[in-house]
Amino acid sequence: MTTPLPRRRSLTASVIGLATVSLTASLAVLAPATPAFADANAVPTYEVKIDLTTAALDASHAPTSAVKAAFGITGSAKARAYEYYDTAALDLNAQGWDVRLRHKSGSDFEESYKKRFPVTNGDIEAALDEANAEGFDSSDTNYDAEVDWGYSKQTLSFSNEKSHSGSGYSGASMPSSSTGRNWLVNEIPGKLDDWLGSNWGSDTLAASSVHGPVASQVWSGAWEASDDAGIEVLPVKAASGTGTEYIVELSFKTDDFGDASELHADAISVADAHGWLYHGDILKTQLILDRY
Structure with a gap:
């Protein structure tokens, strides 16, 4: 069948x-x-940083009245000094970490431990994913996430900020390098300390030397969507080893990506129209680490 x-x-x-x-x-x-994380990505704030040429400065190396008026700068100059700690081989920096001690005139010392993540082709979310995979997510309230937005470069950073009493220090004066190093080693956060193994961070910091100090003047104000605008003028050693170069940085802080994007475009447009714009990104941290 x-x-x-x-x-x-x-x-x-x-x-x-x-x-x-x-x-x-x-x-x-x-x-x-699809990346699966225990907690959501961190939500960053934004700081737009645009470098200007020395055409923006007067004979006393302060921003000209035209520059101040163009960007809403109304405050008087305030002094600050800062320095970075790293080994001669820049072992911390090579791992994306920067450790800074800063003193604003009349304030306590600021200890900053910052981890950087590059932003490629404007993909901030991809950088946040990478950071999340390294343990920097929305649940870690010890670190503040921020995107530094320069002329053509963006960097995501996570900063752990601590303070040390400025009692006994006048103006923006700095402690001895050994004192500053001890402060920073004693206050080191766990993520940095155990980055490449137990106590790696504190051992590396203990073997570090000071890069700096450098001293700058900062003028503040408000412009467009940012009520935290500023111009910093920083004299640094020239690349040749002799003489001084002046770094002029215009900055704006905001919590909103859209506002940051508009501030970035408008600041570049205004600075370029007046012949003040530096067409590139000057990385102050790297410059100080390399020259001091």
Whole structure:
């Protein structure tokens, strides 16, 4: 007796069904996995940083009245000094960490431990994913996330900020390098300390030397969507080793990406129209680490 056709079709369907399941499973293995994190990505604030040329300065190396008026700078100059601690080989910096001690005139010392993540082609979310994979996420309230937005470069950073009493220090004066180093080693956060192994951070900091100090003047104000605008004028050693170069940085802080984008475009447009714009990014931290 011949096997009925319906039964044959049923067997064929079963084989096809098994093949479909197998193919689906294979595709599931091959498909790129969406990153799964225990906590959501951090939400960054933004700081737009645009460098100006010395054409923006007067004979006393202060911003000209035209520059101040153009960017809403109304405050008087305030002094600050700061320095970075790293080894001669810049071991901390090589791992994306920068450790800074800063003193604003009349204030306590600010100890800053900052981890940087590059932003490629403006993809801030990808940088936040990378940071999340390293343990920097929305649950870690010890670190503040910020995107530094320069002329053409963006960097995501996570900063752990601590303070040390400025009692006994006048103006923006700095402690001896050994004193500053001890403060920073004693206050080191856990993520940095154990970055490449137990006590790696504190051991590296203990072997560090001071890069700096440098002293700057800062003028503040408000412009467009930012009520935290500023111009910093920083004299640094020239690359040749002799003489002084003046770094002029215009900055604006905001919590909103859209506002940051508009501030970035408008600041560049205004500065360029007046012949003040430096067409590039000057990385102050790297410059100080390299020259001091």
